[in-house]
Amino acid sequence: MTIPFPTLNSPPIDQVGVVQRAKRFCTRSIKNESKMQGLKMVLNMIDLTTLEGMDTPGKVRQLCTKAKQVHAAVAGLPTVAAVCVYPNLVAIAKQELLGTSIKVASVATAFPSGNSSLDIKLAEVAYAIDSGADEIDMVISRGRFHTGDYRYVFDEIAAVKEACGKARLKVILETGELGTFDKVRLASDLAMEAGADFIKTSTGKIKPAATLPVTLVMIEAIRDYHRRTGRQVGMKPAGGISKSKLALHYLVMVKETLGNDWLNNQWFRFGASSLVNDVLMQIVKQKTGCYQAPQYFSAD
Amino acid sequence: MAKNKKSAPTLMVPSRIPVLKTYKMFVGGEFPRTESGRFYTPRVKGRSLGNFCLGSRKDVRQAVAAARSAQAHWANRTSYNRAQILYRIAELLEARRLQFIQDLNHQGSSERQAQAEVDMSIERLVYYAGWCDKYQQVFGSVNPVASEHFNVSILEPMGVVFHIAPDNQPLLGVISIMAPIIASGNTTICLASESKPISAVNLAEVLATADVPPGVVNILTGSLDELAVPAADHFDINAIAWNRSNGRRNKTTLQMIEEKATSNLKRVRRYERPWTRLESQNPYLIADFCEVKTTWHPIETISESGSGY
Numbered sequence: 135m136t137i138p139f140p141t142l143n144s145p146p147i148d149q150v151g152v153v154q155r156a157k158r159f160c161t162r163s164i165k166n167e168s169k170m171q172g173l174k175m176v177l178n179m180i181d182l183t184t185l186e187g188m189d190t191p192g193k194v195r196q197l198c199t200k201a202k203q204v205h206a207a208v209a210g211l212p213t214v215a216a217v218c219v220y221p222n223l224v225a226i227a228k229q230e231l232l233g234t235s236i237k238v239a240s241v242a243t244a245f246p247s248g249n250s251s252l253d254i255k256l257a258e259v260a261y262a263i264d265s266g267a268d269e270i271d272m273v274i275s276r277g278r279f280h281t282g283d284y285r286y287v288f289d290e291i292a293a294v295k296e297a298c299g300k301a302r303l304k305v306i307l308e309t310g311e312l313g314t315f316d317k318v319r320l321a322s323d324l325a326m327e328a329g330a331d332f333i334k335t336s337t338g339k340i341k342p343a344a345t346l347p348v349t350l351v352m353i354e355a356i357r358d359y360h361r362r363t364g365r366q367v368g369m370k371p372a373g374g375i376s377k378s379k380l381a382l383h384y385l386v387m388v389k390e391t392l393g394n395d396w397l398n399n400q401w402f403r404f405g406a407s408s409l410v411n412d413v414l415m416q417i418v419k420q421k422t423g424c425y426q427a428p429q430y431f432s433a434d
Numbered sequence: 435m436a437k438n439k440k441s442a443p444t445l446m447v448p449s450r451i452p453v454l455k456t457y458k459m460f461v462g463g464e465f466p467r468t469e470s471g472r473f474y475t476p477r478v479k480g481r482s483l484g485n486f487c488l489g490s491r492k493d494v495r496q497a498v499a500a501a502r503s504a505q506a507h508w509a510n511r512t513s514y515n516r517a518q519i520l521y522r523i524a525e526l527l528e529a530r531r532l533q534f535i536q537d538l539n540h541q542g543s544s545e546r547q548a549q550a551e552v553d554m555s556i557e558r559l560v561y562y563a564g565w566c567d568k569y570q571q572v573f574g575s576v577n578p579v580a581s582e583h584f585n586v587s588i589l590e591p592m593g594v595v596f597h598i599a600p601d602n603q604p605l606l607g608v609i610s611i612m613a614p615i616i617a618s619g620n621t622t623i624c625l626a627s628e629s630k631p632i633s634a635v636n637l638a639e640v641l642a643t644a645d646v647p648p649g650v651v652n653i654l655t656g657s658l659d660e661l662a663v664p665a666a667d668h669f670d671i672n673a674i675a676w677n678r679s680n681g682r683r684n685k686t687t688l689q690m691i692e693e694k695a696t697s698n699l700k701r702v703r704r705y706e707r708p709w710t711r712l713e714s715q716n717p718y719l720i721a722d723f724c725e726v727k728t729t730w731h732p733i734e735t736i737s738e739s740g741s742g743y
Contacts, residue, residue, distance in 0.1 A: 423667065424667040424668065424669060424697065425494075425495050425498065425664065425667065425668045425669060425670065426669045426670070427502075427668075427669040427670035427698070428670075430669060430698075
């Protein structure tokens with residue numbers, strides 16, 4: 135099945151305006167019960183991630199253990215949303231997370247560069263799905279995108295979506311390599327038209343990774359797409375979000391731009407790993423009144 | 435001709451309002467105001483010392499974060515380099531000697547007391563600069579053990595030390611504890627004297643220009659009774675230096691600190707000594723903020739009679 139290439143009407147983005155609007159979301163005061171609720175929501179939206187060349191089965195098992203029980207000392211904490219690994223470690227993660235509601239996400243399509251042939255990429259997706267991945271995080275071909283070959287990028291995403299079957303597809307735009315907000319908006323529209331279930335900012339390998347302004351551009355694209363087609367698309371900022379305060383700013387932005395429908399881990403995720411412990415430190419601080427230190431929380 | 439010289443134009447200085455300084459805190463190498471936006475106005479003999487930040491628990495949190503992130507790097511510098519930096523602080527203090535004498539005057543010290551305090555502060559920095567690469571030889575040891583191990587003990591810095599400065603010697607008191615704390619590689623947060631904060635706040639300007647890496651020394655101002663609570667509760671502070679009299683007024687605060695410090699086994703050291711005395715400086719103050727690490731290194735038998743150590 136091939137989807138015809140759509141007419142894209144991506145509006146130009148006012149860069150200064152976006153930066154100013156994003157700043158305003160940082161001024162909300164979130165205290166006490168609402169802060170606690172927000173922190174737990176953040177925890178529940180995290181894709182606990184390890185994407186290193188040195189990843190081992192042991193490391194992934196450790197991460198899965200943490201995903202299932204983030205901090206034994208505090209009762210009633212939610213689990214994280216998913217564990218995100220490389221394809222060759224999906225089987226191990228799947229086995230560890232059997233019987234839980236935690237999803238296994240796998241990066242694929244020659245992550246992080248995306249520089250390979252379509253056949254190899256599709257084979258990698260199939261490998262990840264066969265190993266048990268519930269979600270696929272693909273990267274777009276930024277090189278092709280920059281040469282203006284949008285049709286190639288579109289067809290590639292559509293092909294990967296088809297290969298995913300029931301698995302949900304997150305499309306990584308790698309905004310740090312796109313250059314301008316206009317291109318981010320265009321890439322977002324392209325990905326959604328091609329069937330993305332989620333759009334995601336970054337691989338985490340490039341700086342800048344996720345920022346509030348770039349995420350705002352992407353969720354405005356999601357909002358406009360939803361208004362036009364009625365299809366809901368999720369958002370995943372990834373990389374560079376390691377403080378709970380910043381994560382709460384993201385939630386404010388999502389609530390005020392997309393609404394409550396997106397405030398759950400079905401439609402919003404954080405790609406992060408060190409964020410977990412910072413959120414935990416804040417939760418314990420809220421409960422005990424004492425500022426916490428990292429060494430009292432399990433490594434991830 | 436000589437008469438004509440008299441009529442040379444003189445610079446006219448109009449009567450003017452003095453430009454008063456905004457006293458700010460010192461956190462992570464920067465000079466922020468308190469997050470809370472509050473201030474207080476300490477007075478000496480009825481005269482205002484100026485407006486100072488009335489720090490909040492969030493300022494403590496920020497300062498601890500700054501001190502923690504600076505600590506490993508500071509400890510990993512060579513002890514020789516830490517000595518150089520301590521000496522550099524002394525150099526810059528010397529250069530601003532008159533200003534610090536004036537500050538102490540404002541805070542109620544006599545001219546002679548003020549001079550003695552500043553001079554001694556400079557000497558004290560030089561003293562601890564000298565100890566930076568020597569205390570390890572004094573306190574470290576090679577220990578005799580009954581097995582085939584090379585057994586050594588060395589001192590390691592504890593980490594982040596919260597220092598509560600005294601009122602009676604607002605400059606010398608700060609330096610006498612700050613110097614031994616940072617000499618071994620600790621980083622510190624100093625809570626300036628509540629009633630006489632000028633010297634500590636101005637010391638921050640010296641530190642900022644003396645090659646002290648950002649975050650190694652942080653200086654907060656505010657209420658002791660208010661800020662001691664989050665500090666004593668904080669899990670990322672390793673030790674607290676109580677550098678004040680333990681009189682009736684302070685007793686409950688000190689007791690509170692000691693009780694709360696048990697939560698994460700902070701070390702609490704109390705000092706109540708006249709810092710002007712030469713006996714008040716010694717390398718044991720460096721050891722007060724260190725932990726002993728002992729290493730058992732397996733070796734082969736190296737002498738006929740068994741282990742050589």
